[in-house]
Amino acid sequence: MAETKSRVLIVGSGAAGLSAAWNLSHHPNLFNVQVWDKNEKPGGVATSIDVGNGLYINDGVQGGSPMYKNTIRLMEAVGMKCAPVDMKFSFGQGENAWNNSYPTKLQKRFKSEIARFRYVIKFVDFFKLFFAFIPIWIVMKMFFFSKEFCNLMVYPLVALFFGTGNQSERVSAVLVTQIFENKSARMFDYDPQLMVGETADMIAFPKLGEFYERLQKNSESNGNVTFHFGRAVTKIVRNSNGTVNATSDAGTETFDRVIMACDAETALKVLDKPSLLERIALGNVEYYNDVTVTHEDTAYMKSKHDFVQDRKDQYFIHQYSPNSSLMEMSFNLSNYQPQLKGERNIFQTIFLDDSVKEKWTRDEIDSKKVLHVKWWRQFSHSWKHFLVTVPLVRFIQGSGHGTTFYCGAYTIANLHEIAVVSGFAAAKRLGAEYPFKQDANAKSNFGMYYMASHKLL
């Protein structure tokens, strides 16, 4: 009997690819799905490692806003829960130190700029269509903010919120307003003395390695989804008869649809004859190489940050100089991840963008106290990303004779929730039903993504 189910290939089993696979697994009569990933396990960048004494850490991705409703629901669907945490941070050192627990000298010095910043944020938010394509550094210049205020207060905040690191001054001004203005993803309340309020509600993710394994198993349980790890896609050919030939070391197979859930760089590299729009939208995504060092060197933390053990800060930012927007970020994972609380100080320091690695102070971390080192390739949220890639993504969905769909955090912003809804959106385009209709907030996050990156609902 002829095969009536649609044969689907998902390239990549990170948050986006697995969400798509899990969603399609609920329709065993409609789809036969294969997921190929070059890694040996699911989860993409969202992973966990053991750090001895029976403890684990999530070694990169940590958590987010309580409004990450699709992420939360997906975790609940496989019996896992996020934990609530209050976000506390400490930026700079000495005269330049500030935090969101109590006002420091620096916050008092910048009192008038902090007050003005609030009005500017509201103004930019009101004219968001205009400011979406203007980098924050231009807005700060237009409104006569000092370079020090930008470098010491505004850009570190952007880096913390969006993980944009050294690219923070190039982030779209409208994205920055979301820190305070976005009703669904807002993390901080504005505070006239501190700039950002004392407690910001956040969630910490459960053990991500386990979550993604459970999601994989749950997706396989209906019998229509299979995973192939250690299988890197090397070529995707879209045929004029509406099929796709996908090649890896294991050979070539034919599918009816392909969901590209890998990074934009890989997608463009493996596509045979990408269209002009695919070349522009995917080729515009800029990537940087960062390295994280997970360590227990408290002396290093004290040498770079305003480190006060009892304040229980989670995020730290060290500026390479007050007049430079270049920075390194650290976390005290023990104040963030609930399973570590009270056990020991486990830190993670991220050195950003290896093109400026002569600034890095990685060698100052005591090598005997290093637990783990990992390299990452992360994309930039520059204004160009929002001017070119984000608006064009909707026009490359269904390209290659209607065969090819795109998902992944890069289609909008580097947030776990975006990756998840992007996977559901790709699955919906193939005919799957959105899974969390009963949750109005989850549905709203999904709806906003779908409108931006696909079409009107």
Ligand SMILES: Cc1cc2nc3c(=O)[nH]c(=O)nc-3n(C[C@H](O)[C@H](O)[C@H](O)COP(=O)(O)OP(=O)(O)OC[C@H]3O[C@@H](n4cnc5c(N)ncnc54)[C@H](O)[C@@H]3O)c2cc1C
């Ligand atoms: C260090 C770090 C910390 C972060 N922290 C947070 C955080 O705290 N909160 C938050 O909300 N977000 C955070 N993010 C962002 C968020 O977690 C990511 O945006 C999201 O997990 C990305 O999911 P994805 O599926 O789009 O991509 P990925 O996870 O990158 O998945 C892509 C997959 O494609 C596979 N692949 C690539 N090439 C091929 C190929 N040729 N063939 C087959 N497979 C291929 C890869 O192996 C990978 O599994 C963080 C990101 C990083 C890197």
